[in-house]
Amino acid sequence: MxxxxxxxLRTLAVQRGLPGGAPLPAKDPWSPRVNPGAGRRERAAKPxxxxxxxxxxxxxxxxxxxxxxxxxxxxxxxLLFDQFMKKSEDxxxxxxxxxxxxxxxxxxxIKIYFPDAKLMKEKLSQAQLFPRSLEEGLxxxxxxxxxxxxxxxxxxxxxxxxxxGVPGFLHGGAIATMIDATLGTCAVVAIGVAMTASxxxxxxxxxxxxxxxxxxxxxxxxxxRKLFLSCNIRSVDEKTVYSEATSLFVKLDPKxxxx
Ligand SMILES: CCCCCCCCCCCCCCCC(=O)SCCNC(=O)CCNC(=O)[C@H](O)C(C)(C)COP(=O)(O)OP(=O)(O)OC[C@H]1O[C@@H](n2cnc3c(N)ncnc32)[C@H](O)[C@@H]1OP(=O)(O)O
Numbered sequence: 001m002x003x004x005x006x007x008x009l010r011t012l013a014v015q016r017g018l019p020g021g022a023p024l025p026a027k028d029p030w031s032p033r034v035n036p037g038a039g040r041r042e043r044a045a046k047p048x049x050x051x052x053x054x055x056x057x058x059x060x061x062x063x064x065x066x067x068x069x070x071x072x073x074x075x076x077x078x079l080l081f082d083q084f085m086k087k088s089e090d091x092x093x094x095x096x097x098x099x100x101x102x103x104x105x106x107x108x109x110i111k112i113y114f115p116d117a118k119l120m121k122e123k124l125s126q127a128q129l130f131p132r133s134l135e136e137g138l139x140x141x142x143x144x145x146x147x148x149x150x151x152x153x154x155x156x157x158x159x160x161x162x163x164x165g166v167p168g169f170l171h172g173g174a175i176a177t178m179i180d181a182t183l184g185t186c187a188v189v190a191i192g193v194a195m196t197a198s199x200x201x202x203x204x205x206x207x208x209x210x211x212x213x214x215x216x217x218x219x220x221x222x223x224x225r226k227l228f229l230s231c232n233i234r235s236v237d238e239k240t241v242y243s244e245a246t247s248l249f250v251k252l253d254p255k256x257x258x259x
Pocket of ligand 1: 096181185188189197251
């Protein structure tokens with residue numbers, strides 16, 4: 001019993017990068033917690049990006065751009081990210097930063113839909129964006145890029161070990177989450193604050209855990225406040241179509257309260 005407690009504490013010490021933990025492989029994406037450098041984002045040059053171990057400064061984690069490469073990213077993920085960053089140099093594509101929690105323009109915009117702005121502010125101070133709520137490498141690792149001319153958002157996504165459904169493959173709910181997040185971002189960039197009214201997904205092939213996939217979304221049609229979007233998820237070599245989805249997003253009516 002004592003031995004198992006010591007062993008558990010030792011494991012926790014390793015996970016938190018504390019002394020006493022046995023060393024583990026430095027670049028194992030399946031054990032990001034045990035990588036002492038795993039909390040660091042490599043590209044810290046962008047505005048708003050914080051250098052150092054974010055776990056020691058929780059407010060900094062909230063404000064750190066989490067869509068930048070980190071040690072849990074596979075080679076495929078890094079290559080795709082670099083390709084899209086290259087495409088962004090001429091301005092046709094734009095890298096969209098992503099935070100656990102941050103008062104962005106969207107946060108400001110949504111306040112008007114709540115009758116009690118003070119209560120809303122309190123709630124928001126505790127809130128985290130769902131796909132960013134798991135620790136680095138364990139859940140949703142992704143970066144999004146938007147093309148304003150073509151009304152398209154591309155998400156490069158690597159699903160970590162905590163997103164398992166059928167053993168070895170991603171959970172359908174995790175896939176749906178990333179589809180919704182990508183379509184939602186495409187919608188918000190296109191028309192402002194909007195919510196998912198309907199989402200229809202066809203799961204065609206299972207997505208292996210830890211693999212990198214590309215979610216391609218686009219605006220198909222706009223009818224007043226209604227925005228119809230579709231997307232597909234493909235393998236990096238584009239040969240496998242894993243999922244397809246269609247959706248309706250509705251731009252919120254400033255006259256209507258959400259609660
Ligand atoms: C530069 C950096 C940028 C970065 C940028 C990143 C931003 C960061 C993005 C985060 C991205 C997260 C993405 C997560 C997105 C969610 O997960 S949202 C959560 C799930 N969705 C919900 O909870 C929504 C619940 N539903 C509702 O609140 C309301 O039904 C809605 C959707 C707001 C619509 O209500 P409403 O505004 O009162 O609309 P209403 O007047 O009833 O209907 C308007 C029209 O839509 C139609 N409609 C409404 N609902 C439906 C429906 N379910 N089916 C079919 N038609 C419908 C109506 O029939 C009507 O059609 P018309 O008669 O005009 O032809």
